[in-house]
Every structure is written in C-alpha cells, then in structure tokens.
Amino acid sequence: xxxxxPKDNWPGTVRTVTIGATVADGGSRTSTVTIGGQKNLPFLHxxxxxxxxxxxxxxxxxxxxDDWSPLLLEAWGEVVNDPVKWANAAEAAGSDLIQLSICLxxxxxxxxxxxxxxxxxxxxxxxxxxxxxxxxxxQAEIDNNLLVAIAEATKGERLVLGIAEDKNYRTIxxxxxxxxxxxNARSPMDVNLAKQLNILISDMGMPLxxxxxxxxxxxxxxxxxxxxxxxxxxxxxxxxxDAMTQLPMLVTPGxxxxxxxxxxxxxxxxxxxxxxxxxxxxxxxLTAMTLIEAGxxxxxxxxxxxxxxxxxxxADLMAATYTLA
Amino acid sequence: MALxxxxxxxxxxxxxxxxxxxxxxxxxxMKLAAKQVELSACPYVTPEAKTQLAESAAPPIRLVxxxxxxxxxxxxxxxxxxxxxxTFYNKPGIFIRVYDxxxxxxxxxxxxxxxAYAVNYVGLDLTVDGFAVASASGDPNAFTxxxxxxxxxxxxxxxxxxxxxxxxxxxxxxxKGETPLVYGADNKNWESFADLAKESKVALGxxxxxxAEMAELTEKVKSKGVDDLVIxxxxxxxxxxxxxxxxxxxxxxxxxxxxxxxPVITFPGDISxxxxxxxxxxxxxxxxxxxxVLDHFNPATVYPLxxxxxxxxxxxxxxxxVQPGVYEINGPKPESPVLVTTNFSITYFSVAxxxxxxxxxxxxxxxxxEGMSVLTAWAAGxxxxxxxxxxxxxxxIAEKVSRKRIVLPGHVAVLSGELEGELPDWEIRVGPRExxxxxxxxxxxx
Numbered sequence: 001x002x003x004x005x006p007k008d009n010w011p012g013t014v015r016t017v018t019i020g021a022t023v024a025d026g027g028s029r030t031s032t033v034t035i036g037g038q039k040n041l042p043f044l045h046x047x048x049x050x051x052x053x054x055x056x057x058x059x060x061x062x063x064x065x066d067d068w069s070p071l072l073l074e075a076w077g078e079v080v081n082d083p084v085k086w087a088n089a090a091e092a093a094g095s096d097l098i099q100l101s102i103c104l105x106x107x108x109x110x111x112x113x114x115x116x117x118x119x120x121x122x123x124x125x126x127x128x129x130x131x132x133x134x135x136x137x138x139q140a141e142i143d144n145n146l147l148v149a150i151a152e153a154t155k156g157e158r159l160v161l162g163i164a165e166d167k168n169y170r171t172i173x174x175x176x177x178x179x180x181x182x183x184n185a186r187s188p189m190d191v192n193l194a195k196q197l198n199i200l201i202s203d204m205g206m207p208l209x210x211x212x213x214x215x216x217x218x219x220x221x222x223x224x225x226x227x228x229x230x231x232x233x234x235x236x237x238x239x240x241x242d243a244m245t246q247l248p249m250l251v252t253p254g255x256x257x258x259x260x261x262x263x264x265x266x267x268x269x270x271x272x273x274x275x276x277x278x279x280x281x282x283x284x285x286l287t288a289m290t291l292i293e294a295g296x297x298x299x300x301x302x303x304x305x306x307x308x309x310x311x312x313x314x315a316d317l318m319a320a321t322y323t324l325a
Numbered sequence: 326m327a328l329x330x331x332x333x334x335x336x337x338x339x340x341x342x343x344x345x346x347x348x349x350x351x352x353x354x355m356k357l358a359a360k361q362v363e364l365s366a367c368p369y370v371t372p373e374a375k376t377q378l379a380e381s382a383a384p385p386i387r388l389v390x391x392x393x394x395x396x397x398x399x400x401x402x403x404x405x406x407x408x409x410x411x412t413f414y415n416k417p418g419i420f421i422r423v424y425d426x427x428x429x430x431x432x433x434x435x436x437x438x439x440x441a442y443a444v445n446y447v448g449l450d451l452t453v454d455g456f457a458v459a460s461a462s463g464d465p466n467a468f469t470x471x472x473x474x475x476x477x478x479x480x481x482x483x484x485x486x487x488x489x490x491x492x493x494x495x496x497x498x499x500x501k502g503e504t505p506l507v508y509g510a511d512n513k514n515w516e517s518f519a520d521l522a523k524e525s526k527v528a529l530g531x532x533x534x535x536x537a538e539m540a541e542l543t544e545k546v547k548s549k550g551v552d553d554l555v556i557x558x559x560x561x562x563x564x565x566x567x568x569x570x571x572x573x574x575x576x577x578x579x580x581x582x583x584x585x586x587x588p589v590i591t592f593p594g595d596i597s598x599x600x601x602x603x604x605x606x607x608x609x610x611x612x613x614x615x616x617x618v619l620d621h622f623n624p625a626t627v628y629p630l631x632x633x634x635x636x637x638x639x640x641x642x643x644x645x646x647v648q649p650g651v652y653e654i655n656g657p658k659p660e661s662p663v664l665v666t667t668n669f670s671i672t673y674f675s676v677a678x679x680x681x682x683x684x685x686x687x688x689x690x691x692x693x694x695e696g697m698s699v700l701t702a703w704a705a706g707x708x709x710x711x712x713x714x715x716x717x718x719x720x721x722i723a724e725k726v727s728r729k730r731i732v733l734p735g736h737v738a739v740l741s742g743e744l745e746g747e748l749p750d751w752e753i754r755v756g757p758r759e760x761x762x763x764x765x766x767x768x769x770x771x
Contacts, residue, residue, distance in 0.1 A: 001537055001540040001541045001544065001584060002537060003536055003537050003540055003576070003582075003585075005536075005572055006572065006575045006576060006579060006580060043563075043564055043567050043568075044567070044568060044571060045564065045568065046568055046572075188700060188701050188704040188705070189701055190701075190704075190705070193704070218698070220629055220632055220633055220636065221446065221629075221632040221633075221636065221671070222671055222675070222698075223636075223669070223671055223698055223701075224633075224636050225408070225636040225637060225639050225641070226701070228408075228611070228636075228637070229407070229408055229409040229641055232407050232408075232409060233407075233409055236407075259759055259761075260761075261675070261679075261760070261761040262628075262629075264761055265761060268682065270444060270445065271624070272442060272443065272444030272445075272624050272628060273444065273624060273625070273628055274623060274624030274625030274626070274627075274628055275623070275624075275625040276625075278623065278625035278626065279624075279625035279626075279628065279629065281600070282600070282603050282625060282626055282629045283629055285600065285603065285604055285607075286603065286604070286607045286629045286630070286633055289604050289607045289608065290607060290611055290633065290637075293567075293608060293611045293612060294611075305600070309600045309601060309604060310604075312601060313563055313601070313604050316562050316563040316564055317563045317564045317567065318564065319562060319564045319565075320564055320568075321562075321564075321565070322559075322560060322564070322565035322568060322569070323535060324535070324536055324568060324569065324572055325535060325536050325537045
C-alpha cells in the first residue's frame with residue numbers, strides 16, 4: 001500500500017550560532033562549535049537533514065566543588081583540584097566544549113575575586129583549544145564583577161557568558177557585546193518568560209546569533225515534564241517563525257540530575273532505587289536524552305560515562321539510514 | 326478524522342423526536358461530537374449512518390489490552406503528537422524479556438525479582454507491566470517450559486515471541502483464559518497467525534521492514550477479523566526509530582490513516598549495552614511507543630525509566646498538586662519548627678520524605694503556589710512573602726506552636742527581609758536550597 005509520508009513544512013529556522021573563535025577570527029580556539037540552523041523538529045531527517053548536531057559540554061569548576069556527589073569527585077579524581085587538568089580530562093573524555101563554573105568563594109571561603117577568576121579562565125583557555133563557556137556563581141552583583149573582568153580579558157574569544165536572567169542581564173549583555181562574546185539567557189521553564197528575556201536582550205542591541213537560551217528544565221522526577229514541554233513549545237514557536245524564540249537551546253542536565261537525592265545519596269534510600277552509580281548515570285543520561293528529544297542544542301553534563309553514552313545517542317539520532325515507505 | 330456536530334447532524338434522522346433525551350437532533354449531534362453521549366441513544370439512526378459514525382468515532386490509535394489473571398497493560402487511544410496539546414493517556418507497557426534457552430532457574434529468578442519490584446515515587450507505587458518470552462530454541466517444549474517458569478512466579482501479562490505457529494500454539498496452551506500478545510506475524514506467516522489470533526482472541530503483533538508493508542499487512546489481517554494489533558515496522562537505531570514512530574503517530578492522529586492506527590512495540594533490549602538500552606527506552610517513552618521490551622531487569626535502570634514514564638504521561642493541564650495546609654511530620658510539638666514549601670506535589674514529597682526520614686518532628690506549611698515548585702513559583706510571583714504570610718495566618722499555625730520559628734527554602738533566601746516585615750513576631754530562618762540537605766540542617770541549625 002503506497003503511503004504518503006506526512007512532512008512538516010515550517011516557515012521558520014533556528015538561528016545558527018558559533019561558539020568559540022579561532023585565531024583567524026580573533027580568538028585562540030583550535031576548534032569551534034556550530035549549532036542551530038534547524039528547519040524542522042529534532043532529527044526528522046526525512047523532512048530536512050539537520051545541518052548541525054547537538055553538542056555535549058562537560059562542566060568543570062575553578063576548584064574542587066564542595067557540594068558535588070562523591071561519585072563525581074571519585075570519577076574525576078585528582079583533576080578536580082586543578083581546573084587546567086580538569087579541562088584536559090574533559091577534552092579527553094570527548095567534550096565538544098567546556099563549561100567552566102566559577103565558585104562563589106575560594107577554598108578558604110573568601111569571595112572569588114575577579115583577578116583570580118580571570119587567571120583561571122586564561123589558564124583553561126591556554127590548556128585546551130575547545131570553545132569555552134564561563135558561568136558565574138549565580139549572584140547578580142558578583143556575577144557582574146567577575147564576568148566583566150573575564151570578558152574584557154578574553155576579548156574576541158566568543159565565550160558563552162552566563163547567566164543572563166531577567167533580574168540581571170544588562171551588565172552581562174553589555175560586556176558580551178563590547179568584547180565579542182556570546183551569552184546564555186536563562187528563564188524559568190516558561191515559553192513567554194524565555195521569549196520576554198530574548199526581547200529584552202535583543203532590545204539592547206545584542207545580535208541574536210550570539211545568544212543561547214536556557215529554559216531551565218528540572219531533572220527527571222523533579223519536574224522535567226515542564227521543561228520538556230516548554231522546550232517543545234519554544235522550538236515549535238521558532239519554526240512557526242517567531243524570531244524571538246529562534247535561538248539554540250542550552251540545557252544543564254548534569255547540574256539538574258546530580259543535585260537530586262537519587263544521585264547524591266547512597267545510604268538509606270529504597271532498595272528499589274538500585275545501584276547508586278548506575279542509577280546516577282541513568283538519571284543524568286535520561287534527563288539529557290529527554291531534553292535532546294525536545295530540541296536541546298547544547299547539553300552540559302558532569303560524568304564522563306554519561307558523555308560517552310549521550311554522544312553515541314546523538315550520533316545514532318543523526319544517522320539517517322532508513323526508508324519510511 | 327472526528328466529525329463535527331454539523332457533519333454528524335446530517336447523518337441523523339433530523340426528526341427532532343426527542344427520544345434520545347435532547348430537544349433537537351442538532352443538540353444531540355453536538356453532544357455526540359463532544360463524545361458526551363452514545364449514538365445508541367437514538368433509536369432511529371440508519372445502519373449506514375451508524376457505520377459511518379462508528380468509524381469516525383473510533384480512536385485514531387486502537388486501544389489494545391494485554392490481559393492476564395488480575396493484571397492488564399493497555400496501549401493506544403492517543404490523540405496528540407505533543408503532550409502540551411492535550412495529554413498522553415496510556416503509559417507504554419514496560420516488559421522484561423526472557424529466552425527459552427535460558428535455564429529455568431535463571432528465568433524464574435529474573436521474573437520473580439522484576440515481578441516483586443515496586444518503587445515509590447511521589448506517593449505512587451511504580452511497577453513493570455509484564456514479561457516477554459522469546460523462543461530462541463525453536464522448540465515448542467522449551468517454549469512452554471519457559472512460559473510455565475514465568476507463570477510459576479508471576480501473574481503479569483505476557484508477550485509470546487515466535488514466528489513459528491506451532492511454537493506459539495504450544496505456548497498459548499499454557500495461558501488459557503488470558504489475552505497475551507502474540508508476536509508475531511510477518512509477510513510469510515500472517516494467515517495462520519491471523520486465524521490463530523481470531524480463534525484464541527489474543528492480540529497480534531505484526532512485523533515488517535517498512536511502513537508501506539505494514540499498512541498492507543494490517544489490512545490483510547483485519548480482513549480476517551482480527552482488530553487488536555500491535556505493530557513493529559522496524560527501526561532499531563534511535564534515528565530510524567524516531568522517524569518511524571513519529572510518522573506512525575502523525576498518520577494516525579493527523580491523517581486518520583487506519584492502516585497504521587495501532588500501538589507500536591519497540592525492543593530497546595535488542596541493544597546489548599544496558600546503558601544504551603535505557604536511552605533507547607527513554608526515547609520510546611517520550612516518542613510514542615505502546616509497548617517497550619527490555620532485556621535487562623536492573624532497578625537502577627528501571628526506576629528512572631518508570632519515573633520518566635510517569636513524568637511524560639502527567640496531564641499538563643492538571644499540575645500534580647497537594648492540598649495547601651499544615652502537614653504534621655513525625656508528631657510535631659509546640660516547640661517544633663515550621664518549614665515552608667509550595668504545593669507542587671514533587672516539591673512536597675521531596676521535602677516531606679526528607680523530614681520524615683530525618684526522624685525529626687516538624688510542621689510543614691504548604692502554601693498555595695498554584696502547583697509550582699519553589700523556584701518557578703517564586704519567579705512567577707506565586708511564592709512571595711505576602712503569600713507565605715497569608716498561609717501562616719490563614720492556617721492558624723501560630724496557635725499550634727509555642728516558638729514562632731519559620732524556615733524558608735534556601736532558594737528564596739531573598740524573601741527573608743520582606744517576610745520579617747509581614748510576620749514581625751516570627752523568627753525567620755533560611756534553610757537549605759535542596760530538600761536532600763534538610764535533615765543535616767535540622768539537626769545542626771534548628
């Protein structure tokens with residue numbers, strides 16, 4: 001029986017965004033990452049072969065994190081004490097790019113100062129040729145202080161600076177604009193709030209091909225269905241032609257999954273939860289996979305085994321060797 | 326495609342006899358279109374109209390139920406491609422596969438473990454749905470022995486996997502009175518399988534390499550009078566699986582293409598790497614599978630998959646909420662602290678479970694944040710000092726405590742100043758950001 005295969009024909013296209021700049025483009029990266037450009041829903045190659053695939057970033061910190069699951073600290077070992085070594089290990093683990101999160105305080109508990117943060121960022125840039133994303137600790141004033149210094153010291157590198165949110169975006173956008181960087185625009189699991197922030201950022205004159213949006217997602221079991229549906233709706237709005245939603249999406253399943261009790265706690269949990277390490281990695285990979293199905297373009301992970309699995313999954317999703325009818 | 330009220334009206338007698346209980350045929354047609362009444366309420370409808378209406382009223386994806394003594398797994402009846410458009414209805418059945426060339430004791434051990442498995446998630450007990458028994462030996466006796474081994478330790482529904490009619494017949498003899506899924510029929514064996522399915526009233530799985538072949542096969546099998554079908558049109562890797570599952574769902578719900586309007590069965594278990602098996606199963610859950618067959622039963626994999634299924638199949642129009650109010654945990658006394666959180670059920674259960682687990686008594690004040698989590702509600706203006714103060718006063722918590730001490734979630738530490746203004750005679754404390762850190766906080770800081 002001949003079947004007419006239904007194909008969506010969308011008027012809109014997701015913007016193409018390139019993270020990182022090579023020497024030729026005014027930076028020092030040896031590779032760059034290009035995402036976005038989709039003209040249809042994720043991985044439906046029989047309609048349109050997606051020009052770019054989702055990429056995987058590994059999150060590293062400027063020093064040993066005190067609130068991470070012991071499983072992660074064990075898996076990375078000594079390198080967590082040195083962001084340079086950690087970046088190299090992340091690269092060896094197959095990371096397409098790196099997310100460096102700056103902690104609120106140094107190891108002695110003193111507020112992280114801009115000079116130290118700049119040094120860390122420069123050291124990491126010197127140690128790896130991968131594109132870099134730098135996120136502040138998430139407190140408006142401190143983020144602004146750190147990120148402005150970092151942005152100025154790394155002019156032209158096309159870093160992704162985070163996190164711009166509705167309560168704190170002006171300074172970060174201004175410094176990203178002035179220094180040739182990108183920004184990550186984060187909003188809380190809502191299509192309209194995401195769109196509104198993109199409008200505010202666009203109104204400042206920031207070119208939207210230098211903005212990623214992070215709709216925040218929740219982890220598996222902790223509200224992922226809200227993030228999943230917000231992302232599906234955002235991507236559909238983008239394809240329908242809404243310019244203010246046509247940004248690639250960055251999500252942080254590593255952060256979301258590894259803060260859950262399932263990933264943090266070994267003892268005193270129900271037997272039905274199973275082996276701690278395998279459960280935790282499944283928590284991270286299933287969170288990531290669900291968001292990739294909804295249109296994620298950058299997934300930030302924490303465990304190397306999750307990176308291996310998710311990269312295999314992305315390769316598998318990008319393969320288009322089948323006949324439908 | 327579902328007919329509109331007007332289209333239905335044209336098929337009715339248009340006599341306004343009122344015997345259906347509605348004043349006019351048009352009113353009745355409107356109720357029919359809204360699926361609020363049955364066509365049988367009209368005594369005068371013609372057989373032709375009945376057929377036409379029945380066809381249009383049938384769900385675009387047939388509901389198929391696999392049944393055993395006391396259990397069932399249902400798939401189908403879905404009406405949308407995206408959960409935000411309405412909701413997904415029937416959670417895909419998760420089945421664990423055993424093979425008839427495995428030792429009986431191995432089969433029994435696996436099945437007994439999986440059968441007894443139940444894990445609590447936000448107050449619900451989540452379980453696997455059943456078992457698939459695959460004929461690897463080709464021997465009818467080995468097949469029946471394996472099925473008997475499963476039945477010795479579990480009553481859950483069964484999928485019989487063999488393309489050899491004699492093997493399947495032998496297997497069905499063990500499952501009298503049940504409605505298993507027989508998987509299955511292909512282009513070669515379909516006639517004998519269709520006859521068997523009709524005679525034994527079982528659901529039939531169909532296997533082809535392409536959608537076009539599948540559409541032909543379902544029509545042929547339906548012409549034999551077998552309607553409860555489950556389809557496997559191929560696609561074992563993630564990309565092909567997604568394209569095929571999406572196309573089947575689109576054809577069914579958008580084009581009302583009946584030849585593919587059946588639940589899809591997937592086999593993540595065909596991949597040997599258990600980590601990738603879990604990822605394939607996750608895609609099957611988010612993207613349209615009706616039945617999912619796994620080869621590894623491992624709580625560390627099954628628990629996240631069951632939670633994902635629960636999450637994706639939550640009705641987005643009804644956020645899962647708990648009743649706002651004061652919850653007593655571990656028998657709180659007047660000097661016990663008041664912990665405040667929102668009425669999003671996942672938030673509530675995370676907090677309540679931690680406090681319960683700590684063994685420390687507390688009053689848990691659940692505010693009406695319209696079913697949102699702490700951060701989301703705060704960002705949306707549904708969880709602020711004013712609302713918290715209103716809950717404190719509204720639920721008269723001051724009458725229950727001698728020491729007026731309230732603990733805010735760490736994520737909304739910024740509210741503490743404002744809350745001091747709203748509740749001047751209360752001591753405002755800032756707790757941890759994540760529920761998992763509550764027991765340590767309560768021990769050390771309260």
